[in-house]
Amino acid sequence: MAVTKIKNMEEFAAVSGLSRPTVSKYFNDPNSVRPSTRARIEAALEEHDYRPNIYAINQNRRLTKNIGIVVPYLADPFFAEIGRNVEQRCLDAGFHPTVYSSHGDPELEAEILESLRSLKPTGVLLAPLGRSSDRAAIEKFCKDVPTVLFDSALPGLGLTFVGSDNPQFARMIVDYLCRSGQPPCFFEMKTPANPNANRRRQGYITAMERLGHEPRIVQAEGEGWQFEEIGRKEGARALSAGEFTTNTVLCSNDRLAIGFLSACYEMGLRVGRDESAAIRVAGQDDHPFSRYTCPPLTTLAQDYDAISRSAVENLLSIVESGEKSENAILFEGRLIMRDSA
Amino acid sequence: MAVTKIKNMEEFAAVSGLSRPTVSKYFNDPNSVRPSTRARIEAALEEHDYRPNIYAINQNRRLTKNIGIVVPYLADPFFAEIGRNVEQRCLDAGFHPTVYSSHGDPELEAEILESLRSLKPTGVLLAPLGRSSDRAAIEKFCKDVPTVLFDSALPGLGLTFVGSDNPQFARMIVDYLCRSGQPPCFFEMKTPANPNANRRRQGYITAMERLGHEPRIVQAEGEGWQFEEIGRKEGARALSAGEFTTNTVLCSNDRLAIGFLSACYEMGLRVGRDESAAIRVAGQDDHPFSRYTCPPLTTLAQDYDAISRSAVENLLSIVESGEKSENAILFEGRLIMRDSA
DNA sequence: ATTAAAACTTATCGCGCGTAAAAATTTTGT
């Protein structure tokens, strides 16, 4: 351990027997110095656990190694999971990621971007709130900081968008549901927080029409990010009112489905795909909890891995080599067959 | 909008017709300058949207306004929720909180603390991994940075610990379960990630003995933070093996209970507190999803609000006025009666 | 109106590191 406290790079350079500029070079890129000197520095590092002052470093670099990751709602395990995934990839690439949550609040989203700006990040990975986002604020931010959007697109903004192919999602699961039973009704929020919802609805309608079925959309009132509660309350209301015209319900997302399953339970409706069941329920996203609902939820899995990998790769390739790729990169969903439909 | 780009405080002081030290004083504390000059600065701020360089600021302050918040597993909505709560309170107090997740990994936890150290934070709010934490690393960190532990205690470490009164939890829910039906068996992980589990087990045993019942503990194999999966798999095994000696199961926490409910469903056991039900299940924590299980989970709610408030208040009072409070502050749980028990 | 206190200005230093240019040294290829 350090017997003498090292307080700055000057002192550290002294104990390692080198000059400060050389040590500085090492910290910017360990491979930029001769292997023998690199070894000397790393040996000294073992002895004295010195770390360059991060504030002094970033004051003089016009571009830091920071990467901002902003998700709309971190208490949603879906975003927690994809945030973690993205974070890890940035870390592996040698950057300093920080995860922020907008907590469903457009003002907070704008504030996060503002304070992110003063961190002078290399780039930002932003999953915007969507419909309620302050578009002007985000547009202004994207002008100054290389930003890749993911999960939810804001047309025309950001370097690229990486997300799921929502029409494909709807097509795939509608096909499955029609093949295996009655054609589904579509259950969604009337004023969805997320623009993906609109694409999913449209995908549902198209898929139904292609198969010669009448689309049937049931909408839930309510604002905000308490999807489960909205799904439960409005699901119960719609069930009572007989708004569902078939015994199959496709929910716009898993969290809504989780609430809807709760409503079915309260009303004594047995959910499942076997003979004795009264209703079939399917979701979309493969939310981490959908495996543990009763019954387990049949859903369409987003390709978390591909989305996070592609988002990070795109951002880094843009900031490092300047090469911009397509405007949108979409990944297909995978049908997860469980017992609810 | 800025017609002339302001690049530093010198220039900003010029356009606001003041000297740099005065402007500097303003940014450190807006109330430290005369109201009239404050108005002039804020007027100029409207015109030129200048923000002091955060790196230059923090380089010269020995203490920044940063506060680190570290939770063990952010994909767990419980921690996401309490993290958000704590974050908001720090923000309201005029600090710059950042939330980090250890992702269940002790090495990552230690790394986060290391990098946190170089951020020179005013203080840190740490919910440690617990049993698997690198105790030496945390101890070393606590020596240098004012740290308040919450959720999970590490005896002897940190300025204070703020959390739940786990023995009281067990006593309260055991009392309720015994009053309303058969005495509960206790379902827990054999090697729990979190030391609270041990206190809960002990609380269960004490509460049962006080009522003259034989404690009965059923343990689940498995490591890590995939509690639902462990609860489901091991719950099914224990049910098949007839390890539960009564029709009532108290789970060590809600996530385990959610998995256990899933196992009950798979085995065709109707869960609930009415005549027709085969088994009663209760949890502990009031996990955000426990309202939406089927049936909704009866549980003991942690006082999120009191815990987060107390943790932040304690940290700030220590760093601001130096006054240290008790070693541990514990809050009682509130029984949430739903349909599962 | 007088005076002390409060607020501001001017001037100057230091923080820890990035960065650049020129000189000195070491390594590499042949």
Place this chain on the structure above:
DNA sequence: ACAAAATTTTTACGCGCGATAAGTTTTAAT
């Protein structure tokens, strides 16, 4: 072994702001 190439050292400046001391102006109090 020798020149060329690569690396390191020396020297020096700048970044944007915190902090301090001494002098000047404004405000508040009697």
